[in-house]
Amino acid sequence: MAKDLYQILGVDKNADEETIKKAYRKLALKYHPDRYATATDAEKKEAESKFKEINHAYEVLSDKTKRENYDAYGDENGPQFGSGGSGFSGFSGASGFDDILNSFFGGFGGRSRSANPNAPRNGEDITVRLNLTFEEAYFGVEKTISVTRDEECPDCHGSGARDASSVQTCPYCHGSGYVTQRQQTLFGVQTVRTVCSNCGGKGKVVGDKCRTCKGNGYVRRNASVKVKIPAGVDTGVNITVRNEGNAGRNGGMKGNLVLVVYVAESARYKRMGYDLYMTLPIGYYSAAVGCKVEVDTMRGKTVCNIPEGTQSGTKIRVKGYGVKMLNKESYGDLYITIKVETPKGLSRKQQQLLADFENSLSDSQYPQIKKYKSGK
Ligand SMILES: [Zn+2]
Ligand SMILES: [Zn+2]
Structure with missing residues (x-):
């Protein structure tokens, strides 16, 4: 019995495209062979099969027709008859598989990930100092934090293009993002694959750029983020608000908003850990x-x-x-x-009262003074 593809990606059956993509990317990064370069053979093997599983699940669930087939018949190729058929379809072809990888990692092999500008990059975190009064920190408070951050352009949704028709497949690399050159070297003719300079590895070129973001795909914006500060925070505590940082690039995750807490001192209380001290x-x-x-x-x-x-x-x-x-x-x-x-500023009468009182005391009522006088 083949494993459930939704389960493999850890998503709900009704998950939308974006959720599936996110789940896939997370898992694919986790099990990517590059991360197991120094692992034992057994670990490598396990990660490899996991990686294949994840990619297969994504290949099916990210394709509308295949997903419909899978939902209806349990197989991306539609209804299956008998047991001798092509039960497991595997990858639909090396190129399709490679494309998915390319779009996320810059593919397998010696090419370094950073060489592909098309790889998703997570947005940067934004760190903000958050000043709280002693009371706010004690009871918790809701704060509205103002940040200036990169957000996905609302007009082109990150593509940088004015409209769909202004995005064209790069004519140099035919959409792959790479160009292959044959070079004559000392060791014979070698094939070198490099990032396409025309499209910067994106595989697509934008003819008419989006006016709003000038083709960047993101815009700098002021935003207000409401944050619930829990009771009990103290100076030095960092509060991370997920996905409220800068937008990622090429489908990368958003960065986080990190609040570094500073709590004002109280005139009455001194705080140490969770204990308070007062006089x-x-x-x-x-x-x-x-x-x-x-x-x-x-x-x-x-x-x-x-x-x-x-x-x-x-x-x-x-x-x-x-x-x-x-x-x-x-x-x-x-x-x-x-x-x-x-007491200060005693009147004569008060002084007399105290003197009478003092004279009435015996040594045993002043044990410390007695002890001190006796030289012990
Ligand atoms: Zn735009
Ligand atoms: Zn190109």
Whole structure:
């Protein structure tokens, strides 16, 4: 039983041309023999058969008639009778196969890929700095990013031609994109295949160029990209928005938009990882007798229990009041450092009250001072 061609390309039965082409290109790049130059023989063999499978699937599914036949009869050649027939049709011919490859890789063999200007090139990524307030980073936010990028020309859809009739098959290479020359060398006559200079390897020449893009096939445009920034991002995080970068060339994939996040500091909170740190000043009466303090946190108010005899510098952990973790439903913690504030500008009466109070204390109520005085 032959494998399902849609499955081979990993696409849906209703996939459109573009989807099939994309899926094919991705797989073909993955299993292209060039990538297995240093692999073991077994790996090479496997990749080769995979590669053939992919190409066959694409050959059928990219051809309207063959695809219809395949959908209706399970064979690109139409209804098959008996078992002795040409069950497996293989490639329809070396030239067809070669064309597909040429259009994507510049073909097999010694020709380097870069030698073919017709090969698809992925669009470049666009990197943008994204400034966020502390609150935006904490809660997440939707941002509209302005970018200037290459986009496929809306008038010629990338062909660079004014209309369909102004695209002609290159008369020099007859559409192959290559010219073959015979050269006399020391070792005899050699055939050299080079990229056609007339069409630059495209196989086609454009007579009347598209006015909008001047024949480039793409135009520089300003675009707005809406991006949902998740809660919990921090300075240094990169957010990649797929396919929002520059357009590719020759059917290559679009580049990505990469946002480099910078988060403004907060006056109250210091962030370390997903934990937040803050200082809570309390009076020394509260510190001495203990109290409940209402604390403003990023997640609303919470009540903090200050036990009796709390020292300045004591850290209190409020679980789950830190920053939301990226792609997780959990939060870091909030650490509150208690700072006991010494009152200033005491009146004479207040000073007297404090003096009376101080005199009433015993050494054991000041263990640290006692320890220090004893020289230990
Ligand atoms: Zn155009
Ligand atoms: Zn040409």
